[in-house]
Amino acid sequence: MLYEKYRKLIAWAQLGLALVFTPILIAQGRKMMQVKGSDTLINLVQILAEEYMTKNPKSPIAVLGGGSGTGISALINGTTDIADHSREISSKELNQMWERGVKPRTFALAVDGLSIIVNEKNPLTKLTMDQVGAIYRGDVKNWRALGGPAQPISLYGRQSNSGTYAFLQETALKNKNYSSDVKEMNGNAQIIEGVLADEAAIGYVGVGYVLDKATGKPMKGLKVLLIAKDDKAEAYAPTDKDAVDTGKYPISRALYQSTNGKPNADITAFLQFELGPEGQKIVEREGFYPIGVKYVQENAKNLK
Amino acid sequence: MTKQKLRNLKESAIRTFFFMNGVLVIFILLGIFVLLLSSAVPAFREIKLKEFLTGTSWEPTSLVKVEYGILAMIVSTVLVTLVAVIIAFPIGLGVAAYLSDVAHWRVREIVKPIVEILAGIPSVVVGFLGIVLFGPALAKLFGRTNGLNALNGGILLAIMALPTIVSISEDSLNAVPSVYSEASLALGGSRWQTLVRVKIPAALSGIIAAFMLGMGRAIGETMTVLMVTGNARSFPHGLLDSVRTMTSNIAIELGEVPYYTTHYYALFAIGLVLFIMTFGVNLIADVVLSKYQERER
Secondary structure (H helix, E strand, C coil): CHHHHHHHHHHHHHHHHHHHHHHHHHHHHCCCEEEEECCCCHHHHHHHHHHHHHHCCCCCEEEEEECHHHHHHHHHHCCCCEEEECCCCCHHHHHHHHHHCCCEEEEEEEEEECEEEEECCCCCCEEEHHHHHHHHHCCCCEHHHHCCCCCECEEEECCCCCHHHHHHHHHCCCCCCCCCCCEECCCHHHHHHHHHHCCCEEEEECHHHCECCCCCCECCCEEECEEECCCCCCEECCCCHHHHHHCCCCCEEEEEEEEECCCCHHHHHHHHHHHCHHHHHHHHHCCCECCCHHHHHHHHHHHC | CHHHHHHHHHHHHHHHHHHHHHHHHHHHHHHHHHHHHHHHHHHHHCCCHHHHHHCCCEECCCCCCCEECCHHHHHHHHHHHHHHHHHHHHHHHHHHHHHHHHCCHHHHHHHHHHHHHHCCCCHHHHHHHHHHHHHHHHHHHHCCCCCCCHHHHHHHHHHHHHHHHHHHHHHHHHCCCHHHHHHHHHCCCCHHHHHHHHHHHHCHHHHHHHHHHHHHHHHHCCHHHHHHCECCCCCCCCCCCCECCHHHHHHHHHCCCCCCCHHHHHHHHHHHHHHHHHHHHHHHHHHHHHHHHHHHC
C-alpha cells in the first residue's frame, strides 16, 4: 500500500533525472568550451559569449558561476577551459597548479570598482575603509555608531569561495575574520535582493550589478556609498570611472580570466573578441570599466 | 523434459535477477556509508572530536585561527527541523483525519493527489516562495528589517514535510479495521469521539512513523534552507536569528574547498554526523512502523 504511492514518485524522479542528464551528456559530447568561476563576472561573460556565438555559431560556449575559488579549482582539476576570477590566483593555488603541471596564463578582462551598497532609506552617504572593515569584522554593530539610525546593522556578504569575499577581506578587513553574523548569499544578485528588502542592510557587489541598465544610474531603492581611503582622504564613488581608473577609489580591482598554458585556436579567438574593442564595448555597456593600456599590452603578450 | 528444464532455468535466472536488484540497493547504501566514513575519518587527525562536536566557531578559512566547531550548525539544524515538525504535524494529522473520515470520497479523490503533487514541487521553488513571500511577511510581523531566519526555513520545511505526513497518516487511519469504528459508533460514540479515541490511537504507530519520516525529510533538506535562512555562522539565540544548517554549510563550502585538505574531510565529517542523525530518525520510524504492521496481521 505504501509502495503503490512511492512507485509513482520514483517513476517521476527517474523521468526527472533523465530529463536533466540527457542534455548534459549531449552537451559534453559536443566539445563545448567551458568557462567557469567568478559570480561577479558571470553575467558579463555570458553576454560576451552570447554575442560571440551569434557570430561564430560553430563554437558553443558554456558559462558557469560558482565563485572565483571554484573556477580556479576547476582549472587545476582540468574541468574548465577558462577560469573567471575576481581576485589574483593565491600562492597556495599556484603551488597546487605547479604540482599538477598546470601553467596558468592570466588575462585582465575588465576593471571593477567594488561597490558598498545600503538601502536608500539609510541616511549615510560615505564610509572610510576602516569603517567598512569594522562593520564587516563585527566591531561596529549599530548604524548609530556611524551617525545613522539606531538599528542593528544587517550584514550581507558572499561565501568564502568568492573572489570578492577574499578581496574585501584583504583590503578592508586587513585579513581578519568576517563577523559570524554575516548572511552569506549565493551571488551578487542575491545580495542586491537582500539590501533592497532590508533597511538596515549593507552589502558589497561588483559595480556592474548596481546600475540599472535602462537608465545607467544606480538601481532604485539602492544607495551606493562613497568610499574614502582614510579619514583625511576624499570619498569617491565606484561609478566614477576616473576615480576607479586612477586608483583614487580604494577598492578597485581587475577581473581576470585564466587558461591552462597557451590557449588553443578556439579559445584564443574568443579571448581576442573579449579583450578587443568589441568585447570591451560590451564590458562598458554592462557597467564595468574597460581595461587600460597596461593590461592590453600584458594580455597581448600572454596570448602569444 | 527439456522444456521443463528450460523453464526451471528461466525461473532461477529471473529469481537471481531480482535478488541481485535487491542486493544492489544494500550495496549502494553500504558504499555510500564507507565512502562517507573513509572521507570523514582523516579530518580527526587534526581536529579533536570533542572540539568538533562542541565547538561553536566554524572558521575553516580564517587567516588568524582556523577552527572547526559544528555545534552551532547542529543546533541550527535541530531548531529549523523542530519548527517544521511543530507546524507540520498538527496540520498534517488534521488533513489526514479530514481525508479519511470527514471528506466525501469525491473530495478525497481530488485532494489527495493534490497533496501528493505538493511533494513534487522543486525545493528551489519553495525557497523562492520563502524569499518573496514569507521573508517580507515575517519581517513585517516581527518588526525586523529582514526575514532571513530560522522561522522562515522551518515554515517552508513544514510545507515540504506535509505530503509525507498526510499521506502516511491517512494510509494508517484507513488501515484501521472498520469494525473498530463501527463498534464505537454502535456504542453511541460520536464521529469525533470515534476518530480521537478509537481510530487515532489504533493508527498511532503509523502516525508516529509519518511524523518521523517527515522529520527525516526536514533534517536533510538543503536548497530551501540555504535560500531563506541567511546562512550566518553565529550561534542561534532564537527563531528570528539567521542560522546556517549542516546541509547548507556542506552545500556552500564543498564547491570551493581544495580537495584532500582537513577542511574537505571536515565537510564529510559533518555529512557523517548528519547521516547518523537521519539514520537514527529513519530507524526509529521503521521500527515503529514494522511493529504496527505486525500487530495488524
